[in-house]
Amino acid sequence: MSFSRRPMAMRFSPVGCVHYGPELNRTTIPAAPVVRRRSLTADNDDRRMLRLGIRAQNVGTIECEVSVSTITRREVIRGGAALAAVAAEPVLARSRQAPTEMAPGIAPVSLKVNGEIHRLNLDSRVTVLDALREHLYLTGSKKGCDQGQCGACTIHIDGERVLSCLTLAVAVQGKSIETIEGIAAHGELHPMQQAFVDQDGLQCGYCTPGQIMSAIACVREGHAKSDADIREYMSGNLCRCAAYPKIVAAIKQAREKMESV
Amino acid sequence: MRPFAFDSAANLAQASRLGGGTGQGQTDAVAQFLGGGTTLIDLMKLDVLRPQRVVDLEPLRASSVDIEFGPTGMRLSAFARMATVADNPRVQSEYPVIAQSLALAASPQIRNMATLGGNVLQKTRCPYYRDHSWNACNKRDPGSGCTAISGFNRNHAVLGVDESCIAQYPGDLGVALIALDAQLNLSGPRGARRIPFSSLHRAAHGQPHIEITLDPGEIITSFFVPSGLWTRRSLYLKVRDRASYEFAIASAAVALEMEADKVVNARIGLGGIAYRPWRSQEAEKALMGKPLTEANAQAAAEAALSGAKSHGQNDYKPELARRTVVRALLQAKALPDSSVA
Numbered sequence: 229m230s231f232s233r234r235p236m237a238m239r240f241s242p243v244g245c246v247h248y249g250p251e252l253n254r255t256t257i258p259a260a261p262v263v264r265r266r267s268l269t270a271d272n273d274d275r276r277m278l279r280l281g282i283r284a285q286n287v288g289t290i291e292c293e294v295s296v297s298t299i300t301r302r303e304v305i306r307g308g309a310a311l312a313a314v315a316a317e318p319v320l321a322r323s324r325q326a327p328t329e330m331a332p333g334i335a336p337v338s339l340k341v342n343g344e345i346h347r348l349n350l351d352s353r354v355t356v357l358d359a360l361r362e363h364l365y366l367t368g369s370k371k372g373c374d375q376g377q378c379g380a381c382t383i384h385i386d387g388e389r390v391l392s393c394l395t396l397a398v399a400v401q402g403k404s405i406e407t408i409e410g411i412a413a414h415g416e417l418h419p420m421q422q423a424f425v426d427q428d429g430l431q432c433g434y435c436t437p438g439q440i441m442s443a444i445a446c447v448r449e450g451h452a453k454s455d456a457d458i459r460e461y462m463s464g465n466l467c468r469c470a471a472y473p474k475i476v477a478a479i480k481q482a483r484e485k486m487e488s489v
Numbered sequence: 490m491r492p493f494a495f496d497s498a499a500n501l502a503q504a505s506r507l508g509g510g511t512g513q514g515q516t517d518a519v520a521q522f523l524g525g526g527t528t529l530i531d532l533m534k535l536d537v538l539r540p541q542r543v544v545d546l547e548p549l550r551a552s553s554v555d556i557e558f559g560p561t562g563m564r565l566s567a568f569a570r571m572a573t574v575a576d577n578p579r580v581q582s583e584y585p586v587i588a589q590s591l592a593l594a595a596s597p598q599i600r601n602m603a604t605l606g607g608n609v610l611q612k613t614r615c616p617y618y619r620d621h622s623w624n625a626c627n628k629r630d631p632g633s634g635c636t637a638i639s640g641f642n643r644n645h646a647v648l649g650v651d652e653s654c655i656a657q658y659p660g661d662l663g664v665a666l667i668a669l670d671a672q673l674n675l676s677g678p679r680g681a682r683r684i685p686f687s688s689l690h691r692a693a694h695g696q697p698h699i700e701i702t703l704d705p706g707e708i709i710t711s712f713f714v715p716s717g718l719w720t721r722r723s724l725y726l727k728v729r730d731r732a733s734y735e736f737a738i739a740s741a742a743v744a745l746e747m748e749a750d751k752v753v754n755a756r757i758g759l760g761g762i763a764y765r766p767w768r769s770q771e772a773e774k775a776l777m778g779k780p781l782t783e784a785n786a787q788a789a790a791e792a793a794l795s796g797a798k799s800h801g802q803n804d805y806k807p808e809l810a811r812r813t814v815v816r817a818l819l820q821a822k823a824l825p826d827s828s829v830a
Contacts, residue, residue, distance in 0.1 A: 333492045333494075335495075351492070352492070352493055352494070352495040352543070353490045353492065353493070355530070374534065375531050375534060375535070376527055376530075376531055376599065379596065379598060382598055388572075388601045389597060389598050389601060390598050390601050390602050391527070391598045391599065391602065394525075394526050394527050394530045394531060394602065395526060395530075395602070396495070396523070396526065396530065396543075398495050399495075399497075399523065399526070399545050399547060442597070442598065445597070446597070449576075449597075451597070459732075459733070460733050461597050462597075463596055463597075463732075463733035463734035464595075464596025464597050464598045464599065464734055465596075
């Protein structure tokens with residue numbers, strides 16, 4: 229779709245409904261709640277807004293009511309992606325689809341993620357990574373290479389670090405999945421998260437969730453006893469910013485705390 | 490990735506029935522067994538493997554024992570994870586070459602996922618095999634030719650190759666298993682049987698698309714590694730382009746039985762340079778009964794690589810492999826006797 233190639237801010241500003249500026253780089257737009265009303269002509273951009281929960285009064289004109297503070301970057305992307313898949317269809321045709329109808333090859337899958345059971349209807353091809361990111365909206369686990377080479381998607385299954393991009397969701401039913409979203413407890417960061425903050429163990433941060441999940445397992449396995457050990461047993465997590473020395477420092481800091489508990 | 494039906498096998502008989510379409514390692518097999526998925530899902534995403542049916546063997550793991558030590562050898566479940574075996578202290582001390590070949594392979598995450606059975610059946614990393622936008626690949630598309638022979642072949646094989654395919658077998662465990670004369674226990678449509686590990690992978694012989702000798706639907710259930718006076722004095726030396734998490738450009742699995750300075754028994758496997766897991770009985774013979782000097786190790790290495798055939802960018806490999814064999818032999822000789830007794 230043509231709109232999907234344009235930067236988000238440019239896509240939305242002509243609509244005049246919500247202005248998305250540079251703050252899009254943050255997960256949640258920290259603007260004051262503002263409600264605006266505009267009449268818009270339905271085009272691709274407007275249809276996508278429908279997916280954000282904006283009600284259409286009729287096909288030609290859309291009454292748009294948006295509280296800026298409630299829309300996150302994730303919702304914008306999610307809405308865009310969802311529409312991209314069906315944008316070729318007319319809006320009304322889509323609304324007639326029965327919501328309970330299941331496409332062929334889709335089956336019910338039950339996933340236990342961070343202690344909570346989720347029931348989803350998934351294609352057999354869906355990996356755990358895509359189930360987390362696209363279906364449960366747990367986007368902390370990152371998609372780097374999507375072929376098992378970078379470690380950005382590292383999660384724990386039954387307590388062991390694995391690559392969620394090479395694991396089929398349908399194959400891990402009944403197992404316990406833990407993601408970066410589930411490791412902070414009682415309102416406090418996990419010691420490994422805190423150590424990455426304290427030691428500045430990142431630059432761009434994209435590999436960081438995978439690094440942290442891998443690092444926690446590395447300490448638990450007893451493979452973080454020396455710097456050389458840490459480097460060897462963290463080799464499955466690549467960092468294009470090369471923050472490696474600080475990652476090693478962070479793991480050593482967290483190791484002390486984790487082992488003293 | 491193309492759509493497929495997903496099945497979970499409750500037992501071996503059912504798995505074999507469901508996996509009747511697995512073929513003998515052909516890329517176009519209509520069914521695939523799923524172990525850890527680290528090769529299978531990757532190649533399905535690349536649209537190289539296109540099974541219509543995937544049969545998950547994970548449920549079979551529960552009823553198998555990962556590692557069993559017996560008086561004549563060690564039994565490893567084919568469903569055991571690489572990490573489980575690599576981290577086992579008894580495997581590390583009694584069969585170091587096995588533990589090291591696993592620990593030096595892949596990454597911790599992948600070792601937590603991948604099974605031993607899947608590991609020995611992993612597909613080549615030949616970039617022309619993995620990218621089907623290249624039309625010519627005899628392994629992927631029989632009769633289409635080989636792009637690698639005149640292409641980017643820096644990490645392609647120099648032993649066991651022919652004009653049809655110079656792809657390299659990328660595994661490490663297989664090199665250790667073939668050196669130690671391991672056996673495979675199988676379960677399939679014609680019941681249970683045992684074969685030498687050395688007969689699992691077929692030679693290219695102009696038909697590189699047929700990779701293995703298993704029957705369609707047949708499953709590796711376990712490996713038997715015989716123990717010997719050489720298994721404790723063994724090691725796996727792996728040479729890579731980067732320090733960790735990388736496939737070998739040359740590797741050697743060696744196991745030695747020594748009487749003073751003299752070699753009584755030698756087992757030598759080669760990796761990173763061959764079409765399939767490679768054992769060099771020529772090199773073993775060259776050492777037998779002789780003192781393990783650098784010159785004799787060099788002679789053994791020469792014997793191991795005597796049939797090498799390179800194709801330009803991989804001209805460096807025979808010499809690198811010879812040096813790898815020499816270093817591995819001298820390192821094994823230098824192992825303290827206390828670790829061997």
